[in-house]
Amino acid sequence: MIETQRPQTKPPSAPPSPEERVRVLSVLVEDGANTLSKVSGLIRRRGFHVRSISVGPSRQPGRSRMTLTVDAGHAEVDQVHKQLERLVEVVDVEDITGEAVHSRELVVAKVAASDVAGLVSRGARVLDAGPDGTTVEFAGEGKDVGEFISELMSHGVKDVARSGPVVMRRTA
């Protein structure tokens, strides 16, 4: 009997769970007029769904770092990674799903209340305050951000802006 390698991923007969379908990818891209549209177009065309996306300049000039949270939909989960790699605009893709990472989301919110001690005690920072209310910011992991937003409700929340997560591997 010939020894063969084991399949490197699960065979298609075992469909991935909804959690397994969601991949977190750190993507280094070339800046360009068409880059964001190529990435988003690919995600649409292949039947994936974006849960969140954040883009900003990277350490390298002329390149941006995208943090994508993508549901693979009906496709094989590794297709998200592989299809992104095919784009000429994409320099590097790292699948950091389930890895030890720091993940941070930013919330900026306007509340009617002038007493925001409850929010500050959770780690929020007051950006400005006036007769109509207070503007606060908060950064944290997705779960903390979710809890923070629930807390906002009791302060007469008027408006919320929330970023997608940005992610970095842990140093240790």
Add this chain to the structure above:
Amino acid sequence: MVLEALEREGVEYIFGYPGGANLPIYQRLAGHPALKHILVRHEQGAAHMADGYARACGKPGVVFATSGPGALNLVTGLCTAYMDSVPMVAITGQVNSNQVGRDAFQESDVIGATSSVTKHSYLVTNIDQLPRVVHEAFHIATTGRPGPVLIDICKDVQMAEAERVTPERLEIPGYRLNGHVDLHDARIAAQALAGAERPVILAGHGVLLSHAEPELLKFAEKAGVPVGTTLLGIGAFPVDHPLSLHMTGFMGTGWNLKAVQNADVLMFVGMRVDDRVTARLADFAPNVKTFIHVDIDGSEMGKNVRPHIELVADARLALEAMASHVGQVHPGRGTWFAQIDAWREEHPLRYTRSNGHLQPQDVLVDMYRRCRSEAIVVADVGQNQIWAALWWNYDKPGLFINSGGAGTMGFALPAAIGAKFGRPDKAVWCVAGEGGFVMTSQELSVAVEHQLDIKIVLLNNFSLGMVRQFQDDFYGGVRSQVDLTHMPDFVKLAEAYGLPAVRVDKLSDVGPALDAAERTRGPFLIDFRIDPEANVYPIVPLGKSLNDFWEAPTK
């Protein structure tokens, strides 16, 4: 600037159409006699000609079109080339860079419209980008898994003067080329196939693109593995070879499908394993214990069928490495060959010829006898395509051209024209149904203008035959919108364009008509009026497993 860059890339032919937004390029064309421009009659024709040219001679096809409708008319042709991994560079004119986004006359977002059907694309708004962009475009189009690349050039850039710049060394950090073969994986793959009781190899277009046919033959013979091909892989393995399984897929041969469904080790090489190959995926190759996939595009691994052994590499290098690690061949191989022979006997290709109508297979068999594995045959899409694929034992690569992935009707005539420009030494036969033919028949003008030796075999069944067959076989016999009752008189149509043509409706006239086509220099059309009920068999009903193929009635 553009034209000089094309000369540097060694371009010989450009298939194109001028308009407002690419006038500056056209104004300078006369100063570049090395670039031969073929004026098409519709931009889709240009794209298919460039595609046929590239498939026939291996060099990238080059297309020009103007902005807006001109560029958008390329989309189908770009998609056809993209799906079948054909190297092409399309250069489109765009409105002035300061007008982009203002809905200027004949402005369209060409990059946006073509992003999903090109390997890569560029919008050039500055003359300094141009030399690098053109050089990169040709590199990307022709390397790795080939494909079409589009360059959209603003009109003011076309008019700008710049210092003559030779592009610097290519540096495209996001463009990865997989050539390297993992020798460990190659050895395991080779031994898995050689040591299998019932191994099968399926070969696709990638084998032809990397010229891996000798390596495939060598490995298959050494390891004693039967080889089938996809529709686009026809020519990758000689059909008259004892190890040949002919064509696979939902219109493949019965013995091929039996072999695939009973194989214990199955290797895909240079192919995508798409739905036309697998039919119902859940029932595909159910007895396989080890799937092996060789492809230069890593994203094909596990896209449809999850392989146990992956070789992300050039097919030729991978097969070469495998051939030197075959090891022990399984002693039971003779039984497997005998079984396949029995299936070949049991499920031969056949057709009905007793109903008094002219059968398409009669026409093609006579045509192919004249081709003698030398002529290039370009097929359109539909029944004509599958008949043309199955009714010849292709024993050499590069002789059969068709739109496999996109299935673009109207492909054959312009692609045949392009193929003839690419391989003027070869006879070129164009096989088409009348439905697809009229979609691009205006390109007959190009064939006549250049007196191209193209023999057009029209298999005219007065209907959209494949759709009609699907309706008959899989949609309860309800025929809907398939009768082409009002079509031109094709002999008169040909005469109107200035090429000779004849009509044939009985078997005894087939030979003389083909004789006349062969004798005639320049284009020639034969309107073969075939059995309107002729069908393609074998065929796997839609949504069924490969096991469930239907065969032609026995009488």
